[in-house]
Amino acid sequence: MASQARGLQNFISDLRNAKSKEEETKRVDKELANIRKQFTPKGGKVAEDGSNPALSSYQRKKYVWKLVYIHVLGYDVDFGHAEVMVLVRSNKYSEKHVGYTALSLLLRGDDPMVNTVLSTIRKDLTTPSTSEKKNSAPPDAGQSLALCSIANIIGLELIQALHSEVQQTLVAKSSTPNVKKKAALCLLRLVRTSPKVVAGREFAPQVAQLLQDRHLGVLTSAMSLLYGLASQIPDDYESLIPYVVHILGMLVLKKACAREYLYYRTPSPWLQIKLLKFLQLYPTSLVQTPKNGNGKETAADNAAHITQLTSIVSKILTETDVSDSINKSNADHAVLFEAVNLIVTWGSSGPDHLRDGAMKLLGKFISVREPNIRYLGLLTMAKLAQLEGSAESIKKHQATVLVSLKDADISVRRRALDLLFVMCDTDNAERIVDELVAHLVLADAAIREEMVLKIAILAEKYATDLRWYVDTILKLISISGDHVSDAIWHRVVQIVTNHPQGDLQAYTAATLLVAASPRRCHETAVRVAAYVLGEFGFLIAERPGMSGEEQFRILHQHWATSEYQTRAILTSTYAKLANLYEECRPLVAPVFARCKNSVDVEIQQRAAEYASMREAFSPEAVEDLLREMPPFEDNKQSALEQRLRDKEGDDSAAVVKAARPSAAQRERAAQSKAAARAVEEVQAQAKADDVGPIEDDPVSPMSDGSPGTNRPKDRTQKVGIPREVIPAMRKAFSNLCTSPSGVLFENAVLQVGVKQEYVGAQGRISVFFGNLSKKPLFHFRAIVEDVEHLKVQKQGTQGLLDEDENGGCTVAVRTQAKLLLLVEVTAPFDDAPAMRVVFETEEGELHEYPLRLPVVATCFMEPVTLEPAAFMQRWKSLEGQDRECQEVVKAPANAPTIDEEYMTRISRIVTEGLKFGRCQGCDPTPWTVSGAATFRTGAKDMNGNNINVGCLVRVEANPQAGAFRVTTRTLHPLCSKAVKNVALVSIKLSSSP
């Protein structure tokens, strides 16, 4: 160990003894002044290069080292470059060494000073021996220094000037191993900054040459270079796979490794890892013959490599063990995890036993106490989870992962969160999301934002019932509102707006109104509530305690404590409320009046414009301005996914997962697409029978899925509804919508019959399940799903209503099970309740039929007789917006022509099927049928009266075109839609031969 210059030692000592930062700074400043003085020659005789020629070699080295030290301590050093250059140019190694060290630390690539030493660097790089031979110094000392400093101070000019020299040095026969190592990494550094300096295909054979070097240090560096190059353009280096497999085989299978490269008895783990990382760039290497330029590789060679690689990975997997030495254990597990990563990249093309083995190991790792291994287990399992078919085995570990979610170490918690996110699917979404929400309460600030974002994405992705999604986001707001970004609540608005099906909009409006009711609630909740009530508040305005006026009062209590952005949203909502409800106007007007003087320009402008709108524009224009927003464009990528990507980078397992649409999302997308398509098809007067809108209609006879239930999916293969009975079923369902009894479903095994009668808001529906097969049916169950808009009382044959799948009743041959439903409607709706019929045959075959009960809105209609004038007045008042629904249906080609007799049938559909009162006076020609009815609900308003919805319908025929136009106008959009749907299916049914 060579001794240090005394002056430098003293200086370091002084700084160490400094009692405070100030004292240290003072000492540094003093030293800087001294060095500056030393570098300025007395009498001003500066050498050509700006240095002081009077300095001795010892002094120059000492002062430059001091500068370096000062720089290392974090102080700015902006002089002395000339002296550094003198040292770099020196012929003495000791001076060169200091010079290059200082150069690397003090200069950056874009420093103009670099150019002045360029020729020196080049000379050192290309001249293998220094002039100083007497000390038996390594002949490559100068080369090494030059390479090292190029790697350290990279700049564009330096790359331009030197890359070819570096490349030549790397492959030169005369280069020592030491120079090769440094040249390889130096070239890697150049390639990272400018990928084009190396031409891959021509360079690959030269890398192959390097890979045959016996020196493991050279191999280690060469592999870093190769990995860097190949990650830029993998194809160019695919031909090198055999070399890499060969080296790996030597290390792993033969343990052939020089002693000094054994690290705690493991053959160079660093090299093994680099080799495995390189192989990960070729996910198909196990199934594909590598493209090889020279064609020497035969299929047999390739097969041999695949076998060898498989046995290498297999050996790593099975022979890694925990050892007493933590260093050995770490080194071995480092290699093991890299091998598992390789198995993950192979995916399903890799051998099953390796994948299973990896899964088993990871399952063990995520439950060990050792935190590093557990962390890596969680991390790697999340990668494995992306593979097809791995979901089930990973889900088994859910409980274990949840334990890590509560770990004291945030690094572990993050990984656990990530893995839960990745393993989440439709089956376990509710459980995982609930767990995460529960944990959010306890989670510290560092991880909350990440959790909130992930929960929001999961809830959206896997909601089989979007109401659950809305509830979840509300919970997030109430637990951790500060971390719910605008992007998250904007997404709620988007989704609710884009899903008019079902009662999502009304549900959201009602839920948010309740959420905003307390005096103290998070501002984000106020924002969503304000926006949603502005859009969909009218849907709930008839519910007790939710009138427009009450909506206003609940929102307005937050006004004083809200920020300007929130007030801006509130202002728009007030305008909409005032437009809809007379009684709100006097409440809103003073708010607007005050806001005209608001310091916030946006609010000032909104208030002024809304306040004067009524005078300035026609009522239609005002209506137009305050209309609900149109559906949002369905972006492929939600803003939330973008956020996740920004945070975690493109490669993270979570990002990949988030980008892949879930089954629930696909279904929702398909539904809206189908709805759009159905409208188009009808407009294009498509064939009525085959693919009419009924297929995608919410009143379809088949239940589309399973809102809000978790049923076990995986047990055995289930027999569903055979395709061929679907058209008949659809017809039977349509028929039952307007008739008191009939068959809902029939196949060779089972017949389901329905009898129904309705009085006002109440109905009594009997369902009969007849066994048509020759053997009894076991575990027979009928599951009627609860829906919000119906209060249902159920009675049935013993066991029929069991929830447990081992329960159920037995239906003997030629007998029936019976189900009696007493329903009361409480709110408008436009779909039909789902009923699943599940049973097992004697052979153990599991049948499951998702059906829908024909309990539709029109069942609860009560005919109303209206004078023509009254009808027209109401008709006009309900025009426009979503209170109106219209659709055209064309009769099939073989349908009877539309004549007066046909119109009587239509009239019967309206009066008997839809239960509307015919309004004769409104139909001057035989080609229209108008009717009125009241939709009765059992819900009470504040005065204790039942809430009812007035409904009007009009069917207009165009005999020439053979088409009908159905228009419905009601006080409630869902009613309009429901009546229209039933009318359409009935007309279609009547026209089919």
Next chain:
Amino acid sequence: MIRFFLLQNRQGKTRLSKWYVPPQSRGTHSVEAEKTRIEAEVHRFVTARDKKYTNFIEYNNYKLIYRRYAGLFFTIAVDVNDNELSYLETIHLFVELLDSYFSNVCELDIVFNFNKVYSILDEFMMAGEIEETSKREILDRVKDMEKME
């Protein structure tokens, strides 16, 4: 690849810092000021952690792998897809190198021989990658070079 290698004592004094990927300057902060800021932040993180925790910290868009030897904290910042355990052993190998070179290294050796420590590091890793993993190879090389001074 390695973004930076840090050696700090418990009080937060940086004893060695090598940046292979310099940080972006932020606003009025120069690159150097940004380095100082990050080094201080890293110190805050590693000293606050319990012994029972992992040796890994997820930091910005990369990872910190750290290890404590008596009063010294060694920290390597690497890309997220780098092999954590191998860098944990990289730290250990470096400590073994210092230990052999100084025979039982202590903080003072590192303080007074900072330039030697840099020389050893330069033979051990370069351009953010491990260059050589044989202790003998590295130490022989360092000693050969010293003979020339």
